[in-house]
Amino acid sequence: MNQRQRDHVVGYLFVLPFLISLGTFFLYAAVRTLIFSFTDYNLFNTPAFIGLSNYVAMLRDSMFTLALSNTLAFSLIVTVSQTILALLLAVMVNGVIKARGFWRTVFYLPSIMSSAAMTLIFLWLFQRQGLMTELVQFVVNARWYIAAFLAIFLAIQLALVFNARRRYDGVSLADPVFATVALGGAIVATYLLRLGALLPVYDEQFLISWLNTQARVLFLPQTLWSVALMNVFTTVPTLMLLFLAGLQSIPVALYEAAELDGAGRVRQFLYVTVPSLTPVTFAVVTLGIIGTLQMFDQVAILGDAAPLQSRITLAFYIYANAFPEGAASRIGMSSAAAILLGVLTLIIVYLQRALGISDKVDR
Amino acid sequence: MTDTTLTTAMPAAALRQRLPPEALRRRQFFALGWTYLVIIGVATVMLGTFLVAFVASLKVDPLERPFRLAFDQVNPLAWVAAADLGRQGAGDPWWGGFAPGGRIVFSATYTAAPGTEIVPPDASVPRRRPGSGVAAALTKYYAIDYALLTETGSADGEMSVTDPATGASEIWPTRTFTYEIAFDPAKAEGGPWIERTPLDLSAPTGQQLVASTLNPTRFERRGRVASWDNITPGALGLVFNNYRRVITETADLQTGNSLFAGWMWNSLLIAVGRVAMTLVVASLAGYALARLKFHGAALIFGLVLFSMTIPAQVTFISNYLIFRDLGLLNTPWAVITVLVVGSHVLLMKQFFETFPKEIEEAAMVDGASRLGILTRIVLPNAMPAVIVNAIMAFQAAWNDFFWPLVLITSPPSALTVQVGLLSLRRSYGGAQGDWGLVLAGAFVSIIPVLVLFILFQRYIVSNQVSEGVK
Numbered sequence: 001m002n003q004r005q006r007d008h009v010v011g012y013l014f015v016l017p018f019l020i021s022l023g024t025f026f027l028y029a030a031v032r033t034l035i036f037s038f039t040d041y042n043l044f045n046t047p048a049f050i051g052l053s054n055y056v057a058m059l060r061d062s063m064f065t066l067a068l069s070n071t072l073a074f075s076l077i078v079t080v081s082q083t084i085l086a087l088l089l090a091v092m093v094n095g096v097i098k099a100r101g102f103w104r105t106v107f108y109l110p111s112i113m114s115s116a117a118m119t120l121i122f123l124w125l126f127q128r129q130g131l132m133t134e135l136v137q138f139v140v141n142a143r144w145y146i147a148a149f150l151a152i153f154l155a156i157q158l159a160l161v162f163n164a165r166r167r168y169d170g171v172s173l174a175d176p177v178f179a180t181v182a183l184g185g186a187i188v189a190t191y192l193l194r195l196g197a198l199l200p201v202y203d204e205q206f207l208i209s210w211l212n213t214q215a216r217v218l219f220l221p222q223t224l225w226s227v228a229l230m231n232v233f234t235t236v237p238t239l240m241l242l243f244l245a246g247l248q249s250i251p252v253a254l255y256e257a258a259e260l261d262g263a264g265r266v267r268q269f270l271y272v273t274v275p276s277l278t279p280v281t282f283a284v285v286t287l288g289i290i291g292t293l294q295m296f297d298q299v300a301i302l303g304d305a306a307p308l309q310s311r312i313t314l315a316f317y318i319y320a321n322a323f324p325e326g327a328a329s330r331i332g333m334s335s336a337a338a339i340l341l342g343v344l345t346l347i348i349v350y351l352q353r354a355l356g357i358s359d360k361v362d363r
Numbered sequence: 364m365t366d367t368t369l370t371t372a373m374p375a376a377a378l379r380q381r382l383p384p385e386a387l388r389r390r391q392f393f394a395l396g397w398t399y400l401v402i403i404g405v406a407t408v409m410l411g412t413f414l415v416a417f418v419a420s421l422k423v424d425p426l427e428r429p430f431r432l433a434f435d436q437v438n439p440l441a442w443v444a445a446a447d448l449g450r451q452g453a454g455d456p457w458w459g460g461f462a463p464g465g466r467i468v469f470s471a472t473y474t475a476a477p478g479t480e481i482v483p484p485d486a487s488v489p490r491r492r493p494g495s496g497v498a499a500a501l502t503k504y505y506a507i508d509y510a511l512l513t514e515t516g517s518a519d520g521e522m523s524v525t526d527p528a529t530g531a532s533e534i535w536p537t538r539t540f541t542y543e544i545a546f547d548p549a550k551a552e553g554g555p556w557i558e559r560t561p562l563d564l565s566a567p568t569g570q571q572l573v574a575s576t577l578n579p580t581r582f583e584r585r586g587r588v589a590s591w592d593n594i595t596p597g598a599l600g601l602v603f604n605n606y607r608r609v610i611t612e613t614a615d616l617q618t619g620n621s622l623f624a625g626w627m628w629n630s631l632l633i634a635v636g637r638v639a640m641t642l643v644v645a646s647l648a649g650y651a652l653a654r655l656k657f658h659g660a661a662l663i664f665g666l667v668l669f670s671m672t673i674p675a676q677v678t679f680i681s682n683y684l685i686f687r688d689l690g691l692l693n694t695p696w697a698v699i700t701v702l703v704v705g706s707h708v709l710l711m712k713q714f715f716e717t718f719p720k721e722i723e724e725a726a727m728v729d730g731a732s733r734l735g736i737l738t739r740i741v742l743p744n745a746m747p748a749v750i751v752n753a754i755m756a757f758q759a760a761w762n763d764f765f766w767p768l769v770l771i772t773s774p775p776s777a778l779t780v781q782v783g784l785l786s787l788r789r790s791y792g793g794a795q796g797d798w799g800l801v802l803a804g805a806f807v808s809i810i811p812v813l814v815l816f817i818l819f820q821r822y823i824v825s826n827q828v829s830e831g832v833k
Contacts, residue, residue, distance in 0.1 A: 011660070029680075115764060124416065124425060127426055
């Protein structure tokens with residue numbers, strides 16, 4: 001045997017352990033799930049072929065349609081908002097902090113926590129009489145002062161900016177010097193208002209059911225909005241780091257060229273920053289979609305802290321059909337839903353990839 | 364100056380000019396300040412949430428309203444008092460307790476409106492079960508069976524009280540009662556160490572407790588009864604009471620062993636097992652994909668990417684059945700072997716591709732085998748990649764929730780810590796729940812990953828960041 005042939009054999013031997021694992025726990029498992037989806041099976045009987053009945057029953061199951069719409073809405077909301085927020089934050093702090101160093105460590109921290117520990121902390125935060133409620137209560141009770149603060153800030157800022165614009169060109173609405181003056185003025189004025197007790201402070205006490213409720217806001221149960229908030233909260237800092245690394249690899253010459261062509265800050269952002277970040281955005285969106293479509297841990301840990309229809313997602317629907325509490329397993333239904341989730345994930349990821357690539361070619 | 368003189372002479376439309384250079388510099392400087400304000404704001408909201416949750420996890424009742432940031436557990440004076448009481452109770456200033464030879468001096472000061480006589484409160488060591496659930500059933504020794512409580516004296520004094528309505532100051536009499544709680548010498552021989560020494564002081568209405576050696580845990584019956592869960596906590600026992608409770612109160616009813624400690628141990632075992640397996644499998648496969656040309660390599664690569672997209676929910680039924688048929692359900696082995704290590708293979712492959720070929724070729728000329736090259740030359744030089752892989756595998760295994768939930772369901776002592784947290788939430792995390800215990804459990808469960816992160820953060824973070832960009 002020569003070296004090439006030897007490498008051939010050794011190559012197969014080296015990948016063998018991995019292939020066994022991949023073959024058994026992934027390929028074989030996925031194929032079996034596909035087969036189970038056409039059978040009636042409860043983990044203990046012999047699977048009997050029943051054709052497409054599981055899919056039909058699943059599509060008629062109101063819980064399934066709820067789980068599907070919840071999953072899609074949740075995925076859309078979380079992916080979009082975390083991507084935009086992370087991008088905006090990265091652009092804001094770019095130039096001040098590096099993608100490495102102290103801040104990197106700080107912003108990376110939330111992503112090392114387990115979803116179970118994270119969910120428990122948020123459950124505590126979102127208790128009816130919890131800290132989140134107290135925060136909302138504070139804002140509601142101090143609403144006049146908060147409104148006054150914002151109004152004074154805006155008034156000073158606008159007055160200063162328009163005054164300066166009479167004499168100078170290129171004074172931005174968000175001029176940092178004026179904003180600092182406006183901030184100081186607003187703080188002092190609000191403090192004086194409070195000293196004079198000129199505005200009412202309310203003393204309303206209330207309880208808010210963040211999680212244990214059947215309420216729906218727009219197209220998603222309120223419970224899942226709370227979970228979405230938590231997801232965004234924990235992922236944005238880390239995603240911001242990804243964008244920051246991407247931003248810092250954009251050549252400065254591109255911005256200089258754009259500026260020479262007369263592009264302002266907003267147009268530079270839209271026509272230089274956003275296209276240059278396409279690969280990073282692609283990674284962030286893909287990670288977001290895969291992560292949110294299979295959101296399970298948070299829902300399972302919520303458990304009886306929230307009604308099932310307010311928290312159910314596709315991944316949880318699949319699990320709950322396979323291991324229902326106090327009932328026989330419905331492996332067929334579970335498998336059918338699992339196949340659907342798998343196909344859905346593939347379609348969305350590849351669709352996004354196709355769009356992402358054509359987007360790049362256009363420019 | 365010349366600018367301004369010019370502007371006054373010209374018509375209004377032509378007056379507008381660019382900001383002078385020093386104004387632009389000032390704007391840059393202030394913009395920097397605002398940016399820092401944003402960063403610090405984001406970091407505060409983010410880390411502050413964890414910090415506040417951690418502070419709350421020390422509280423007797425993390426759900427108390429309004430939310431206080433000053434309480435005994437974060438008050439150094441209370442730490443000193445608790446250490447002192449712990450030393451008196453069991454000679455242990457850290458974790459306290461009540462043991463043979465213990466002799467605790469405890470005082471409480473009451474006040475009442477002038478003219479009202481301050482009577483000695485009714486003092487008792489109650490038979491209070493610690494916490495809830497299983498722990499109460501497993502408690503064998505109660506302080507009440509071993510404690511001798513005596514009032515050793517009282518002293519009169521006075522204090523200035525300000526009427527909140529009128530603002531007028533008044534002198535009220537006070538009386539300080541001193542108690543001695545001693546471990547019964549008759550039962551001292553072979554007597555047990557008892558974790559808690561509860562105390563109740565019950566005084567008539569109108570008589571207020573204003574000071575005591577240690578602040579009471581709570582007031583009962585409209586403030587008439589001041590109640591201490593433990594007057595011998597020791598400093599750490601006071602601050603980390605919930606953390607001690609999460610270990611001691613989640614006991615197995617049969618064996619009496621701590622469930623939580625068992626869950627941590629199971630998780631550790633599984634995580635270490637997964638790290639070992641991942642390193643072996645991923646190094647071999649990664650090396651083969653990077654260096655050895657064989658048919659089907661591209662297909663395998665495609666499969667790996669594919670497997671990373673498909674959620675675990677698609678494969679878990681079959682995998683559950685495989686381990687059921689092998690009789691490995693509810694054992695760590697199931698969770699150790701079940702995951703496909705695709706992402707780690709990719710990581711190793713990427714690293715091996717950057718490794719200089721010439722070194723390997725030189726070794727090959729010397730007659731070394733591929734396995735020899737991998738284990739003796741490539742891997743020892745691949746320590747950063749190996750460390751990153753090991754840490755990521757550990758973190759993923761430790762934080763994993765889904766697979767342990769499916770593959771390990773009973774007995775309670777076999778769970779991993781993440782699934783254990785779910786059972787903790789079920790038992791204690793209701794609306795009126797024992798959230799101190801739940802939060803303490805959550806924070807304890809983070810410790811191993813946090814320690815690894817702090818030790819090796821330069822490897823982890825840079826890798827994650829570069830991974831995402833690719």
